[in-house]
Amino acid sequence: MSHADRPAAAVLAEAAAAAGYAPSVHNTQPWRWRVTDEALDLYAVRDRQLHVADPEGRLLTISCGTALDHAEVALSAEGWSTAVRKLPDAADRNHLAHITLADRTGVTPEAMRLFQAVRVRHTDRRPVSGTPASEEAIGVIERAVRAKGLHLHLLTRDQTLDLAAAASHADKVETNDEDQRTELAYWIGGDRADGAGVPDAVIPSHAPETTVPGRDFVRAGTLTVGPGHDKAATYAVLYGPGDEPADWLSAGQALSAGWLVATELGVSVLPFSSVIELPGTRQTLRRVISDVGYPYLVLRLGVADPDAAGPPHTPRLPVAQTIEVVTA
Ligand SMILES: Cc1cc2nc3c(=O)[nH]c(=O)nc-3n(C[C@H](O)[C@H](O)[C@H](O)COP(=O)(O)O)c2cc1C
Structure with missing residues (x-):
């Protein structure tokens, strides 16, 4: 099977897994993905909302938005453009996005570079160095x-x-x-x-x-x-x-x-x-x-201090807890 012919569900499940590296407030990872043969659906998980600090779910939703973009970056690095409907179900406020594969666009070096940054990106709470960002x-x-x-x-x-x-x-x-x-x-x-x-x-x-x-x-x-x-x-x-x-x-x-x-x-x-x-x-x-x-x-x-070791990566939930695959 060529790269381009991989089943959509496999491509979508991989994108959901890559989205697990997204940043979230207090690393709550307040999202759940549902993968089908046709689409990837993103849901907010209220059990992992900061009900005291974030009663309206603003930071929860921002966190889910980072995961949504990470999934799109992963799909773009697979050579797919996507169609994204945000808040597709007026009756379910937790259903945040419905993503389908649109066209094959080919893989650009820019898309690959962004995808590589997914695994490198992290939060560094040390003071910055004396060199400003340009x-x-x-x-x-x-x-x-x-x-x-x-x-x-x-x-x-x-x-x-x-x-x-x-x-x-x-x-x-x-x-x-x-x-x-x-x-x-x-x-x-x-x-x-x-x-x-x-x-x-x-x-x-x-x-x-x-x-x-x-x-x-x-x-x-x-x-x-x-x-x-x-x-x-x-x-x-x-x-x-x-x-x-x-x-x-x-x-x-x-x-x-x-x-x-x-x-x-x-x-x-x-x-x-x-x-x-x-x-x-x-x-x-x-x-x-x-x-x-x-x-x-x-x-x-x-710019982080180049001479000192930076922080390690923060752990993530196992994918079994954040991704549900429902295929025919
Ligand atoms: C919406 C949002 C708010 C955040 N707020 C803070 C914050 O106030 N202070 C902080 O140190 N980190 C903050 N973070 C960073 C998260 O703690 C961090 O993304 C998470 O622990 C995962 O670690 P990583 O970014 O190193 O992968 C925030 C991240 C997001 C997405």
Whole structure:
């Protein structure tokens, strides 16, 4: 059988497996895939929603959007263009996307490079190095986000100070809330042998000296952080035109698209979501971007310290828990 003649279900199942490497809030991986002979369907899994920090499911849906884009990247690397219907079933809000194979497009080197970035991409919570990401690289990341219909607003120095105040406020509010702490403890720390959540190995051993504080996980991890700062970091707000589930799904696609090209270009991306979780700080961010749209996530862009070992990869759930194959 030639490469092009492989059964659609096999191609779709592989794409769903590749989507498992997508980033998600607290590594909750709140998605389930259903593979049939004709299509790939993406569902939100509410059991893995952060019901305290994310009651509306904004971060859950953004996370599922990253998985959706990863699946599309995998299909494109197999030489397929896809047709994607978002939120195809008005009666089932958990049914987030229906993907079918459209045309054979041939495999481009660009598609292969993006697909390779899927296995390399990871979250690095150490401070960035003193070398800023180049304007050119940031321009490429912005264009990848724009191609998904969204935008990055790059923060000025003053706006970064506003972000720092908002991030520190959000962390204080969340860590003082017992329900938030209980939810955090459920997802964060330990070795995460079951494949979900954030292990100690990727959490800094002490809070780095940065202007904008990274998320307070309320426990020290084992990731060594050097003396670096975030002076050379660029902070950006990912934003778009609406604040509904379809917008959040697009935000996830844009986050994935931007993060994968950033990975190719050696730019480290660190999401900040506590400022999005609290309505008050989310409103502050709206003002920071002059009400031009709705903020979905803040991103720190920079270059990782090339001399020190980076964090290991965060584990993933076994595919049997996230993919169901139903073929004739
Ligand atoms: C919507 C979203 C929000 C996130 N928020 C944060 C955050 O506030 N702080 C943080 O350190 N990492 C954050 N992350 C990164 C995740 O923790 C990370 O993607 C996950 O643990 C999987 O690890 P990996 O990216 O290294 O594969 C976020 C990721 C997503 C997709």
